[in-house]
Amino acid sequence: MTRSITTALLFSxxxxxxxxxxxxxxxxxxxxxxxxxxxxxxxxxxxxxxxxNTARYWAWPEQMNRLLGPDYQVLNYAVSxxxxxxxxxxxxxxxxxxxxxxxSNPDILIIGHGTNDADPWRWDRWGNEFHDDYISMVDSFCxxxxxxxxxxxxxxxxxxxxxAKQNCYITEKLIPQQxxxxxxxGAQTIxxxxxxxxxxxxxxxxxxxxxxxxxxxxxxxxxxxxxQQMLTSEIQxxxxxxxxxxxxVVEPGSSVKLIPSAPYKGTWMWSGPNGxxxxxxxxKLKKIMTGGVYTVNFRNAQGKRAVLRYLVSVRGQKxxxxxxxxxxxxxxxQQTTSVSVHPGQDLTFGxxxxxxxxxxxxxxxxxxxxxxxxxxQQTINTMTAAKAGRYGVTYTDTQGCQTSxxxxxxxxxxxxxxxxxxxxxxxxxxxxxxxxxxxxxxxITFGPHPxxxxxxxxxxxxxxxxxxxxxxxxxxxxxAGEYIGTYTNEAGCQDKLIITLTLAE
Numbered sequence: 001m002t003r004s005i006t007t008a009l010l011f012s013x014x015x016x017x018x019x020x021x022x023x024x025x026x027x028x029x030x031x032x033x034x035x036x037x038x039x040x041x042x043x044x045x046x047x048x049x050x051x052x053n054t055a056r057y058w059a060w061p062e063q064m065n066r067l068l069g070p071d072y073q074v075l076n077y078a079v080s081x082x083x084x085x086x087x088x089x090x091x092x093x094x095x096x097x098x099x100x101x102x103x104s105n106p107d108i109l110i111i112g113h114g115t116n117d118a119d120p121w122r123w124d125r126w127g128n129e130f131h132d133d134y135i136s137m138v139d140s141f142c143x144x145x146x147x148x149x150x151x152x153x154x155x156x157x158x159x160x161x162x163x164a165k166q167n168c169y170i171t172e173k174l175i176p177q178q179x180x181x182x183x184x185x186g187a188q189t190i191x192x193x194x195x196x197x198x199x200x201x202x203x204x205x206x207x208x209x210x211x212x213x214x215x216x217x218x219x220x221x222x223x224x225x226x227x228q229q230m231l232t233s234e235i236q237x238x239x240x241x242x243x244x245x246x247x248x249v250v251e252p253g254s255s256v257k258l259i260p261s262a263p264y265k266g267t268w269m270w271s272g273p274n275g276x277x278x279x280x281x282x283x284k285l286k287k288i289m290t291g292g293v294y295t296v297n298f299r300n301a302q303g304k305r306a307v308l309r310y311l312v313s314v315r316g317q318k319x320x321x322x323x324x325x326x327x328x329x330x331x332x333x334q335q336t337t338s339v340s341v342h343p344g345q346d347l348t349f350g351x352x353x354x355x356x357x358x359x360x361x362x363x364x365x366x367x368x369x370x371x372x373x374x375x376x377q378q379t380i381n382t383m384t385a386a387k388a389g390r391y392g393v394t395y396t397d398t399q400g401c402q403t404s405x406x407x408x409x410x411x412x413x414x415x416x417x418x419x420x421x422x423x424x425x426x427x428x429x430x431x432x433x434x435x436x437x438x439x440x441x442x443x444i445t446f447g448p449h450p451x452x453x454x455x456x457x458x459x460x461x462x463x464x465x466x467x468x469x470x471x472x473x474x475x476x477x478x479x480a481g482e483y484i485g486t487y488t489n490e491a492g493c494q495d496k497l498i499i500t501l502t503l504a505e
Contacts, residue, residue, distance in 0.1 A: 029316070034070075037073035044153070048078035048112035048153075053209070054211050054455075060218045063214055067219065067222040068226075070364075075104050083117045084134055085117050102140060108148055110151045111134075113134075135185070138181075151221075152182040154178055154179070159203055160473075231262050238255050265301065268297070272294040273290070273292030274292075296309075317401040319397040324351050336407070340412060341410070344492075362374060366391070388411040390409075391408075436500075443474070460478065461478045477503050483499040
């Protein structure tokens with residue numbers, strides 16, 4: 001659908017679904033208009049954190065965000081090694097990420113805890129508290145009459161004989177509890193278990209998904225969310241400009257109607273600036289002098305929920321002026337609106353606002369090839385010609401006021417290739433080295449840098465892997481020798497790294 005930008009006495013625009021990708025285009029006020037994304041928060045352990053992925057860019061929540069598109073902002077607050085259990089060691093509630101997750105006030109909450117809780121020695125001690133701890137965790141995200149839409153993930157299977165007992169606990173003890181909690185809370189489940197039974201190829205260390213496994217998980221999660229996100233949005237305005245069906249710029253003192261609809265009957269609940277609430281389906285705003293984000297939650301007779309976020313902005317109101325800064329590895333910050341980088345270099349944007357950022361304000365980015373991101377500082381890894389072009393950033397405050405800046409990026413010259421660095425972990429922790437004597441029967445992990453790019457490995461005893469990070473169990477003489485890793489990246493760089501492992505006497 002082609003959107004028109006129109007000012008009229010009474011203009012109406014209807015659209016099924018959410019706004020499409022917004023290009024870097026400034027309006028007459030010099031602003032790249034973007035809407036308010038639906039905020040999704042994911043919490044969990046290393047499976048959600050992206051422990052075994054090439055980089056966090058490939059963790060399933062980040063991949064899910066790219067599949068959902070710019071109408072969604074996914075904040076991944078998972079922490080590796082943590083548990084749902086409050087009394088268990090490494091409880092997630094004792095982390096700073098837990099506090100940040102709650103403070104983010106999510107529209108949708110996805111909980112990925114459970115695998116670590118199902119470790120037999122933990123479950124036998126604290127498993128009877130898992131149900132109540134789960135309910136308590138969800139309750140802690142509900143405040144000021146706001147209850148996020150909840151999705152409970154079912155833990156993926158584990159593989160190998162050493163994980164057999166824990167896998168049995170996941171199947172027979174953990175997942176039934178996860179389903180029970182979901183039913184009691186009226187939540188939906190995201191099944192990360194069924195599709196991965198027998199798929200050890202997606203879990204090279206028998207626990208954590210590789211990039212391809214995380215891709216499949218992202219697809220499953222995205223499909224579950226979109227099954228419920230079936231609302232239609234419409235805006236009517238007397239004096240103003242409708243940018244898209246969830247974003248309107250009004251003239252001061254004008255009126256607007258926000259009109260959501262669903263393919264089934266149910267109830268509506270609105271929230272907005274300064275504690276605003278309403279149970280009307282259609283929201284009528286009159287004599288608008290300040291804007292803001294208006295969120296509507298829908299619940300059908302079966303308890304399924306969906307959410308929309310509208311942004312109302314008042315023309316002529318800006319929260320300040322953005323000053324653009326960029327930096328590259330080894331090069332300090334520089335104030336500029338245009339920059340030239342070599343292929344293979346990383347580029348970081350770090351704009352500043354002339355006035356103090358408001359709590360709850362949002363930095364939104366758009367760029368070449370559908371690039372979008374949220375957050376003030378952004379790093380573009382491994383620049384290529386395809387990533388060259390104009391990048392736009394918009395800051396939106398809690399009153400719907402917006403201000404923007406653009407940065408033009410050229411990619412030219414000879415590629416800058418990264419220096420490979422070997423990291424090996426044994427029982428005593430990580431070491432930056434290319435050689436290590438390994439004790440018989442122990443486990444060893446090698447995970448070189450950089451993370452961005454593709455690794456292909458060959459080694460003793462027919463060893464082959466396309467993972468960056470690899471783990472060897474029960475090390476013995478047949479595993480000793482040279483492990484040769486070939487690294488390639490988007491900029492065309494290619495190099496080899498040799499890791500030598502010997503059997504300690």
